Amino acid sequence: MPRRRGVSVRLKLTFSYAGFLMLAGALLLATVWVFLLRYVPDHAITSQPGLDGLVRFFPDRSDLQRAFVPRAAEAMAFLLVFGLLGGWLLAGRMLAPLGRITAATRRVASGSLSHRIAMEGRDDEFHELADSFDAMVDRLEAHDAEQQRFAANASHELRTPLAITQTLLDVARNDPDVDVRSLIDRLHEVNTRAIELTEALLTLSRADQRSFSRERVDLSLLAEDAVEALVPLADKRGVAIDSDGTAAPAFGSHALLLQLMTNLVHNAIVHNIAEGGTVQVSTAVDGNRVGFTVENTGPVLAPELVATLTEPFRRGTERVHSDHAGLGLGLAIAKSIVHAHDGMLTLTARAEGGLRATVLLPRAPSGT
Numbered sequence: 001m002p003r004r005r006g007v008s009v010r011l012k013l014t015f016s017y018a019g020f021l022m023l024a025g026a027l028l029l030a031t032v033w034v035f036l037l038r039y040v041p042d043h044a045i046t047s048q049p050g051l052d053g054l055v056r057f058f059p060d061r062s063d064l065q066r067a068f069v070p071r072a073a074e075a076m077a078f079l080l081v082f083g084l085l086g087g088w089l090l091a092g093r094m095l096a097p098l099g100r101i102t103a104a105t106r107r108v109a110s111g112s113l114s115h116r117i118a119m120e121g122r123d124d125e126f127h128e129l130a131d132s133f134d135a136m137v138d139r140l141e142a143h144d145a146e147q148q149r150f151a152a153n154a155s156h157e158l159r160t161p162l163a164i165t166q167t168l169l170d171v172a173r174n175d176p177d178v179d180v181r182s183l184i185d186r187l188h189e190v191n192t193r194a195i196e197l198t199e200a201l202l203t204l205s206r207a208d209q210r211s212f213s214r215e216r217v218d219l220s221l222l223a224e225d226a227v228e229a230l231v232p233l234a235d236k237r238g239v240a241i242d243s244d245g246t247a248a249p250a251f252g253s254h255a256l257l258l259q260l261m262t263n264l265v266h267n268a269i270v271h272n273i274a275e276g277g278t279v280q281v282s283t284a285v286d287g288n289r290v291g292f293t294v295e296n297t298g299p300v301l302a303p304e305l306v307a308t309l310t311e312p313f314r315r316g317t318e319r320v321h322s323d324h325a326g327l328g329l330g331l332a333i334a335k336s337i338v339h340a341h342d343g344m345l346t347l348t349a350r351a352e353g354g355l356r357a358t359v360l361l362p363r364a365p366s367g368t
Contacts, residue, residue: 009091009095009098010088010091010092010095011091013087013090013091013094013095014084014087014088014091015084015087016087017083017086017087017090017091018080018083018084018087019083020083021079021082021083021086021087022076022079022080022083025075025076025079026076029072029075029076033068033072036064036068037061037064040060040061040063040064041060041061042060042061097119097126097127097130098126100117100119100130101117101126101129101130101133104116104117104130104133105133108137108140113137113140113141113144114141115137116134116137117130117133117134118130118134119131146311149311149312158194158197158198161190161191161193161194161197162194164190165187165190165191168183168186168187168190197329200329200333201329203256203259203333206256207256207333207336207337207339207340208336208340210340212252212253212255212256212340213253214251214252214253215251215252215253215254216249216250216251216364217249217250217251217252217253217254217257217364218247218248218249218250219245219248219249219250219257219261219283219290219291219292219361220245220246220247220248220283220292222254222257222258222261223243223245223261223265223281223282223283223292224243225258225261226258226261226262226265226281227241227243227265227281229262230262230265230266230269233266233269233270234269234279237269237270237272237274237277238274238275238276238277239269239272239277239278239279239296240276240277240278240279241265241269241278241279241281242278242279242280242281243280243281243282244281244282245281245282245283245284245292246283246284246285247283247285248283248284248285248290248291248292248363249290249363249364250290250341250361250362250363250364251341251362251363251364251365252340252341252361253341256337256340256341257337257341259333259337260333260334260337260338260359261292261294263330263331263333263334264294264330264331264334264357264359265279265281265294266330267294267330267331267334267355267357268294268295268296268354268355268357269296271296271298271299271354271355272296272297272298272354273297273298273299273353277296277297277298278296278297279294279295279296279297280293280294280295280296281293281294281295285363286360287363288362288363289360289361289362289363290360290361290362290363290364291343291358291359291360291361292358292359293356293357293358293359294356294357295350295354295355295356295357296354296355297350297352297353297354298353298354298355299353299354300349300351300352300353301349301353301354301355302349303349305349306347306348306349306355307347309331309347309355310331310332310334310335310345310347311332312329312332331347331357334357334359338359338361341361341362342361342362343359343360343361343362344359344360345357345358345359346358346359346360
């Protein structure tokens with residue numbers, strides 16, 4: 001909302017400095033006045049003639065007032081001028097870092113996310129504010145770059161099934177002898193994959209926006225459900241799944257946390273050795289946190305590759321698509337779901353091959 005222009009902070013500080021200085025000066029002069037009054041009589045006193053024959057008069061309070069008040073007024077006027085001038089200079093010096101922060105904020109607001117304040121000097125409130133601003137812009141720049149990559153990859157991934165569909169339809173239209181049954185099966189396969197991709201993108205968006213209700217969820221029960229649903233796929237690929245652990249109560253979305261568990265177990269099954277692979281799923285409680293671990297055998301992964309696995313549309317082994325190759329969104333969705341639940345997802349390459357995925361979430365408070 002538009003607001004009326006108010007008095008500048010520098011002017012307010014100037015008046016504050018000058019006002020405080022005037023107040024201190026007034027208190028000092030008042031103290032001196034009270035002190036002098038103790039030694040000045042109410043009426044003038046005339047002394048007896050001295051040895052020199054002179055009669056001396058001692059001043060009374062009216063004489064003190066005539067001598068003190070003009071000098072006090074001059075002192076107060078000096079303090080006022082000095083306070084305004086000094087306060088203006090001091091306020092400008094103190095607010096100079098704030099001017100740099102304001103200028104940087106405007107540059108970032110105009111789209112220059114690469115700009116940083118990089119304030120030098122000792123730590124103080126302004127330095128802490130500048131460092132916090134730089135850290136915020138770092139996150140914004142990284143998020144913006146990630147969103148741009150995601151948009152480009154999503155456009156590419158969504159365009160692929162549409163292009164395949166268009167090609168199949170063009171071939172069918174130009175070839176009257178086309179196998180209709182085969183064409184329908186192929187179109188059904190392509191359409192199914194497009195639907196899966198769209199649903200994955202919607203899940204990712206829903207997790208990022210945190211637009212879901214929360215309830216008490218036992219991660220050990222979710223692990224059992226995810227394993228049970230994926231046993232046929234594991235049997236088909238010759239992978240043995242072992243699940244164990246204790247009750248691990250979390251507080252969040254049952255559907256999203258089940259999706260998280262399913263994605264990690266599915267990833268562990270698909271990214272495994274051809275025959276004789278294993279997947280270990282376990283849950284645990286650690287103080288005020290609960291978590292689960294999904295660990296699998298598989299090819300040896302480089303640490304720099306593991307660091308990119310949670311990026312959308314990244315496929316760790318750069319393999320070709322198979323029947324369960326996935327969309328490249330499983331770990332990206334898992335990461336978003338974990339962050340939406342204020343948790344942490346850690347991926348670690350196993351020395352003997354395979355991947356260990358560890359999720360830590362806040363423990364559900366008792367009584368929820």
